[in-house]
Amino acid sequence: MSNLIEDIKYSVKNWWWFLVSGLLFIATGIAIFASPVASYVSLSIVFSILMIGNGFSQIVFASANSKVLKGWGWTLVSGIIDVALGTYLLLYPAVTMATLPFFVGFWLIFRSFYLMGSAFDLQALGVRGWGWFLFGAILVLVLGGVIVYYPAAGVVSIIAFTGSAFIVGGFMNIYLAFMLKAVKGEVNEVK
Numbered sequence: 001m002s003n004l005i006e007d008i009k010y011s012v013k014n015w016w017w018f019l020v021s022g023l024l025f026i027a028t029g030i031a032i033f034a035s036p037v038a039s040y041v042s043l044s045i046v047f048s049i050l051m052i053g054n055g056f057s058q059i060v061f062a063s064a065n066s067k068v069l070k071g072w073g074w075t076l077v078s079g080i081i082d083v084a085l086g087t088y089l090l091l092y093p094a095v096t097m098a099t100l101p102f103f104v105g106f107w108l109i110f111r112s113f114y115l116m117g118s119a120f121d122l123q124a125l126g127v128r129g130w131g132w133f134l135f136g137a138i139l140v141l142v143l144g145g146v147i148v149y150y151p152a153a154g155v156v157s158i159i160a161f162t163g164s165a166f167i168v169g170g171f172m173n174i175y176l177a178f179m180l181k182a183v184k185g186e187v188n189e190v191k
Contacts, residue, residue, distance in 0.1 A: 014064045015180035017057040018173045024053055025170030032163035039159050044096035047104060048089040050166075055082030071121060078114050082107075101151035101158050108144030108165050112137050115172055127179050136172035140165055 028050050032039045058079030066072045089096040089103065096103065115137035122130035143165035147158060 014061050015177050017061045018177035018180065021054050021057045022170040022173030022175075022177060024050060025166045025173060027170075029163045029166030029170060032159055032166065036159045039163075040100070041097070043104075043159075043162065044089060044093045044100055047100070048086045048093075048096065051082045051086030051089065051107065053086075055079040055084075055086060058082065071117060074114065074117060078110070081110075101147050104158070104162050104165075105144045105146075105148030105151070108140055108147065108169070111169060112141035112144060115140060115169070115176075118176060122176075122179060125183065127183060129175075129179065133172060133175055133179070136168055136175070140169050140172070143168065 028046055031046065032043065056079065058075050060079075062069070062072045062076035062079060066076075069075070085103070085107070116134060119130050119134035119137055122133060143161050147161045147165070150157060
């Protein structure tokens with residue numbers, strides 16, 4: 001029993017990476033709404049940096065939890081993809097600006113599937129409130145789909161949907177962080 005408890009504690013020891021990632025998402029969403037005209041121009045750089053930072057946080061989390069977490073490989077792959085795409089977009093900002101709605105939309109759709117998988121992992125662990133996490137993931141999916149479906153709708157819509165999706169995604173990452181922290185606390189009580 002002691003070994004099982006230590007394994008569970010180890011699996012959630014880096015819960016705070018999701019908190020940091022969520023705060024970055026929210027800050028990016030607020031920055032997008034704060035200066036919408038300049039946002040489209042600078043969004044390519046900000047988006048690239050956010051992807052790289054988020055990718056590194058996922059890689060660290062997956063690597064630290066590979067012994068216990070069943071789906072750690074998906075988190076690792078997601079992080080590697082984010083770092084690779086973010087680096088490419090940072091190196092070629094002109095390409096990024098021309099195709100920004102598609103990159104943002106598809107990236108948000110990809111992130112929503114990752115978040116949905118996390119919601120079902122939380123359900124399997126018996127964590128309460130996992131349905132709200134799933135709801136947020138579905139909302140990110142819808143916002144990402146709208147961005148991909150209406151790329152020519154103009155700068156205003158891409159700014160509004162992108163800012164909204166980043167804020168919702170940020171709150172979902174923060175929610176996940178505190179759920180993982182709660183699981184860690186419950187394990188410590190059992191021990």
